[in-house]
Structures are given as C-alpha cells and as structure tokens.
Amino acid sequence: MSLILDGTNGETFPDGSLQAAAASPYVLKNRIINGAMQIWQRGTSFASTAGYTTDRWSTIGYGSYNETVSQSTSVPTVTTGNAFPYSLKVQRPASSTGTVPVLIGQAIESVNCYDLSSQTVTLSFWARAGTNYSSSGSTLTTQLVTGTTADQGITSYVTWAGYASPIFNASTILTTSWQKFSYTATLGSGILEAAIIFYFTPSGTAGADDSYYITGVQLEIGTSATPFERRLYDKELISCQRYYQTYTQPPLRGVVTATTFSTRMAMVLPVIMRAAPTAVVGALPMYDGNATTTVSSVSATYLSAQTVEFDFNTAGSLTAGRPAIVYQTGSSSMTLSAEL
C-alpha cells in the first residue's frame, strides 16, 4: 500500500493508519495542565464557592457564585475509544435563578507561557451542553486572555493587561452531543501570563442539568489542532503537585522541644512547588515512642517551595527531647497550595 495524501481526510500510511492533522514539532506541546481532567486531588464534587476544583481548574465569581463543579464520566467517544477518563461538569444548580456567569478557567504560569509571545497558538477542546443548558443560543464563551505581568493569579484575570481584548473571544455553540472545537490566533509580544476561560450566562430558572461539560483541553503552538497530547498519569500528577499537594498523615518527622515550643516537625516535598505554599494542617496524630497526642495548632512555620517545617502545639503532653512522628491512624490531613 502506498502513502495516500488526501486534502480532506489527511494522510493514510502503508499500515492503514490515518493521521488527520500535522504532527506538532514540539515536545510536551500542551500548555494546559490536567486538560484531560485526570487529576482530582481536592475531591470530585465542589459546592458553589470560588476556588480550585479539579487540579489547575478554578471557578471565578463575579461578586457571587452560582455554580457547582463535578467529575463526570460523560466523555467523547472517538475512533480509538474513550480518549479521556473524565470530563469537567460546570453547572448552575437546579432551580437557581441566578444569572451571574458560570465560569471555569486555568491560568498558565509565566515560565510555561512566556515563549508564546508573538506566536500563533491553537486551543482545542471537547465540549457538550447539559440537557437544560440555558445559555442564549447555546453558546459557551471561550477566551484566551493574556497579560504582561507575571503570575497575578486567575482570580484577578479581569485586571490583566489583555483582559479587555482577549486573544480570542469565541462563542462556541454547544449541543448535547460531544463536539471538538478549535480556535487559532496570534499572541502579542511580552506575554508573561495567560488564561483559558470558559463561561456562559444563564437565564431563567435552572433545570436539572443546566451545565456544560469540557475535556481534552489543549493549547499549543501552531496553526491547527493536533491530536491531544496524552501524558502519563504520574507526569500529569507531578505537574499538578507543583501547585497543590494533599496528604493524609503526611510523613512529618521531628523532635519534641524542650521548653518554648511543643514539637518541631518537617518533611521534604516530593515535588518542588511553584512558591512557598499555604499550609492547612489538621489534627495530625503524633507519637514520641512513649505517648500519643494530636496537633492542636501551629505556632510557627518554616515554609519553602522544597520543604515544610512547623512548630506545633499539641493537645496533650509529649516528652521533651524525644523524636516524634506523625503516625498512621485516622484521616486527618495536610494540604499545601501554591496555586496561581
């Protein structure tokens, strides 16, 4: 069999395989992290509040919040089977009459987007509407917003230099069936931050499924959408852990201090984070080889992108000078966030 070049269908190779689009010359081409909605460190269902949901994807309110976000197993069926494990379902709650935009977005860190300056890029994604999608014309607004100041954060994207004139500001028309969409545009110079934003403005009273579903989100250099870049699960998780890490009984180790502070405990992080993280510490179980107790509060911190270290106050007494560990019992946790 010879190589068949077909302007409509692509290239058919001697083994019968079809390549519909040009291969990207770039390694690790997709600038979106968790575009296939694989990683859910924070849980799989999120109430109507601002903040991060599935890894790297954040809701953003316009003064109020009127949306829930959840993991969905509704995914597009492609010729090679189910290409994506999950989709992200972004929903106005049933019976809600709120009309603030229902929005989800991802900010791309400066170190991962500065080279997009003056480049032509293509965003591609799969999307579908819920059965009661209330957006006028069934549109899903799709934006690529940029800025020239590094890493100001997703929640402040409306203050970025490029907010008023997005690189593209497309009205994607959804149906209740999965479709793949793509948009191509050229960025300006001096780009130091970028964000992909999806939203719709609801109307009327929400039905049972006033939502949109997205997955397979990819932003790449080039004039056309190439096949979605599948990164191995562990690589995708590491990319997410640069921004957020969660532990049940983290492997904190330390010593019971003599007088002023109860216990000093530390651990090296498995993935270096984007910045020194915000730490939320639960009532961790502690053991000094003789007695057990729990963390009651944090007295002082020594947080960096590579390590976390704490002076803990404890609910009960331990013996000064003994080593201490967080031991394995219960379900108390520690989370670390260095999100944008």
Place this chain on the structure above:
Amino acid sequence: MYKLTNLGFGQTEITSVIRLSDGACIPFDQANMDFVEYNKWLSLGNQPLPPDEPTLS
C-alpha cells in the same frame, strides 16, 4: 481576619500569618497568592491579631 504566628526557634522575624477562616498558614512569600491577598487586606488599613503565647510541652 488573620493572626500572626510566633517567632520560632532560630527565626529572627515572623514568617507567616494564619487565616482564621480556615486555619491556613500563609508564608510571607510574594509569589504566594494568599500572601498577595493578605497584603491587599493590610493595605485597607486592617491589622492582624498578635500571635498566641506558645504552649509548653
């Protein structure tokens, strides 16, 4: 509302503040978004609570 942490052993200056709404320890790192929010809060004329007295072991 926020509360400063204590000056820990080996520290010459306080390095974090606790957000009282969820107990989050926020490091004084300009790249940390929660610290950026804390600075905005300070710029409005707010002041954090002083640190607790550390408990004895």
